[in-house]
Amino acid sequence: MTTHDGIESLLRPSSIVIFGASSRPGTAGQIILNQLLEDGFEGDIFLVGRTAGQVGSRPILADPLDLPEGIDLAILTVPAAGLRDAVVACVDRKIRGAVSFASGFAEVGDTGRGQQEEIAAIAAAGDLALLGPNTVGYYNFVDGLTVMMIEQKAPPALPRDSGPAVAVIAQSGGIANHLSGSLRARGVPISYVMTTGNEAGIDVSDLSGHFLEDERTSVVAAYAEQIGSPEEFLALGAIARAKNKTIVLLHPGRTAKGQEAASSHTGSLADDYAAMRVAIEDAGILLVETTEELIDLCQLLLYSPIPREGGLGLVTTSGALCALSADYLDSRGLDTPALGAPQIEALTDLLPDYLSARNPLDLGTLPAWKPEMVGDGARQLLSDPAIGSVLVSLPLTEPDRMMAWLSSFAQAHKEQPAPAIFVLAGEDCPLPPELLRYAADNNIVVTRSHERAIRTLATYHRYARQARRTHDQAQATSFSGLPGLGSGTHAEWSGKKVLAALGITVPEGGLAGTADEAVSIARTVGYPVVMKAQAASLAHKSEVGGVLLSLGDADAVRDAWDELHRNVAAARPGLELDGVLVEAMGRHGVELVVGAKRDPKWGPVMMVGLGGVWVEMLKDVRLFSPWLTHSDIVGELNQLRAAKLLHGFRGSAPVDVDAVAGVVRAVGRLMITEPDIVEIDVNPLVALPGGEGAVALDALMVTK
Structure with missing residues (x-):
């Protein structure tokens, strides 16, 4: 069975068995059963418990051997102590996929990790696609299937005409709920919400790859505390690019405390975050630092999957925001390009003399009685080829006026589609639901914070620049004539031989074993010279007095030879030097x-x-x-x-x-x-x- 088949057995089962079922009301097994029935699941449902019994008209089997072979999905509501036996039973009955809610494994330490690895090995050997343990479950909104350990009313299935959607994958149930809830509140369609927990089997890479092939999914929002298969995950970047889709990843661990928290949460092993960022962004995957960015960018990429080149166009009614934005934009590496002549001419005709035709564009109080000015101003910025995205930032006011502003902008945006965010300031004040529905229907991202919008667009532009980069294939050509290198740390003189073989300029000089050799090298390269002690373990030579500069003649070189050796012997007794590197003094730069x-x-x-x-x-x-x-x-x-x-x-x-x-x-x-x-x-x-x-x-x- 392929990974794809295993995930499909979780998402679209035709038969299900619930392990840990009980006739007592309110148990986890009954919660799951009630959800399945409420969803209208029409396939076979089997129940397995410690003792025989009945839930309604459904029998509880005490022995898993009484199950038929080949069931698609096992929902394991058993505790940690019973998980191994349940997985063995699933393998025995040739069940295709399983989900485990149990906690108490890798997230609690080495003993739990060992138990989890044993269970993972049993599942893998038995061709069982395992989600979890330590997951809270998942939603399939495309087909209307809920498999969640917490009793709640499942949202309705995704309408067939809703267009492309966002799939949410998270190791954390809390983060998954936050992301999906926030996106749904904005009217953003969600195709799937998957919580992966400790990832003993199916992981973020598996699900991301699966959803890139899913016709209902355009953007994958992923929260991962570990990437178990980096090569597999990085390969998804090229697939996403080819399909004009995007994976947006949030990964903790930028700090030591963040790495520690991630480890205690799901038992993840901390990666080198900086190395991960470089590799992931080079692969074409978007890495973000906050849940706010993750939410905003998923919506923005859903509407604008192919970034435009250019800077930011800003439309506002506040000169103060223009000034504040200049500082904030600069720190984020995002600029506001000057407008072209056609745009300046058109805006000059529209604006009164006291307002300037420029970017950022301050409309003053005009939109208060002429709401169409929002669209008229934005239209000119959207038409400028130097502008890659537009931010409209306006104050909170009465609902009718805000709707008029939004509809004016929507018309301009429809004529000139581009990545755009519409800010209605005042994040502690709710917006009318009809306004949010209108924004979603017209592919406009609405946020409540000007600074948040700038952060989001700065990250979007960084992603756009990264997406336009291509690999320099000449970098794959090996160098010829490289000196041989052993293992471990190499002294400066050895490393410089390699650099010289690469065509990199190094100072003229050589390695001396005696004071006479040092003088000879100095005469050859010309005075003044520098002398540096050489040993593989001596990374910071100057800190032990192992670097002497501006030596102007042979006597100075001989004196320096003695001084250098005395310094090193005092600081590092017993250290044997490879020799002393004598080089021409370098030029200033x-x-x-x-x-x-x-x-x-x-x-x-x-x-x-x-x-x-x-x-x-x-x-x-x-x-x-x-x-x-x-x-x-x-x-x-x-x-x-x-x-x-x-x-x-x-x-x-x-x-x-x-x-x-x-x-x-x-x-x-x-x-x-x-x-x-x-x-x-x-x-x-x-x-x-x-x-x-x-x-x-x-x-x-x-x-x-």
Whole structure:
């Protein structure tokens, strides 16, 4: 049985058995049975309990062996202690799928994890598609099926003419309920709500892939505390893109405390969040940081699955909001492009002299008595090719006026469809239900917070930029002539040999084993020189007095040789050096760091940022995929907070950004083609003035 077949047996069973049934009213088994009957389930329903009995006219079987073979779905309402036996019985009777609500497994520690893994192995060996344990159940709104452990009235089935919908998948029942409830309150159609719990069997990847193939689902909203099969999950990005669908993922664990909380919740093992973000976004999957973003973006992507290029167009009635937005937009990396000449001309004809035809567009008090101005203003922004999305932000007022504003905008949006959010401020005040229905019917996202809307659109634009990126296939070409590397951490001199083989410039010099050799190397490369102690375990040489600078002659080199060895011996007694690296002193420039790390689950991640001592203090870095093209790497450099330093600041010359991008690209290519390399750290990489290149002054390399 394929995973698809197993999930289908959960979603569309023709026969069901409830384990843990009892004749006592109010038990979990009876809650499930009542839900199935209320849904109008027409297939066979069997009951299995500890003792024989009856629920209405339905017999309770005391022995699972009395069940027929090949039942589609087993609903396991048994406690943790009885789950193993129930799963064994399911396998014995060749049941296709099962859902378990029991808790007390991986989320409580190693003992529970071991029990869960044993149950998972039994289910897998017996071809049983298992959802849970520690799930609260699921809804299939397409066919009208409810399998939930909590008694509640199931929402109606999704109408056939409702168009594309959102499927919600969450390890947490609380998050699933929050997401689906919020979306439904906005009139957003929901196809399925699945809670996966501890994921002993079916996981978020399985369900996401299944729903990408589902004709009723356009967007998958996923909350995952673990991604058990990263390669499988990442492969879904290409499938989603090909179908113009999107997976939007919320994953805790950006902080140590978040990782700890996720582990205690479902027994998940914490991933390296930064590496995960890079890999997931590179694959074409949208990663968000809040439930608000998840809700807003699912609705926005449902209406606008293919992002437009361009910046943000803002329409408001408040000059103050225009000013506040400028600050907030800048921090989010989103701009408001200047309008084109045709748009300025059209707006000038529409607006009184005291209002300016520009973006952001402040309509003043005009919409209070001329509601059509909302649509007229938005129409011009929507028609501008420099604008990729539009935000209309208006104050809360009486219902008729708000409806007039919304309908005016809806007409303009219908003529010029684009990603758009309509804000009616005042999130503590309810909106008329008919207004929300009208918005949903016209594919308009309505929110109550201006800042929330900006956050959502900034994330949407980030996703749009990511979606337009392509992999640089030349990065898959191996380098020739690389020096051999052993295992573990390598000293600077060894790492620089590799960098030189990549075509990266390193200072002239060599490794000296004696003071005489140091003098000879210094004479060859020319004074002044730098001398650096070399050992694989000596990552921070300057902290032990192992770096001596600006040595101007042979006597200085000999004196430095003795001083360097005394310093290292005092700080690290017994450390045996590979030798001393003697190099020509480097030129001044902008110090950057270029790094790469291979995450065991998510693969290689690149880093570039302000280097030298500033990297740890300011943490001004960008993380991205090693597959980036040259132009995309330049784009990442330009998003550094210190990017002004690269382009000439207070009289300094612009640096050779292309050379820096070339170094980054070469290191990325090495990470892709040499899987034994675990980590590379080039710090500092000195960026010289334009056209003069970049020089790697230090290098650390780690192999498996």
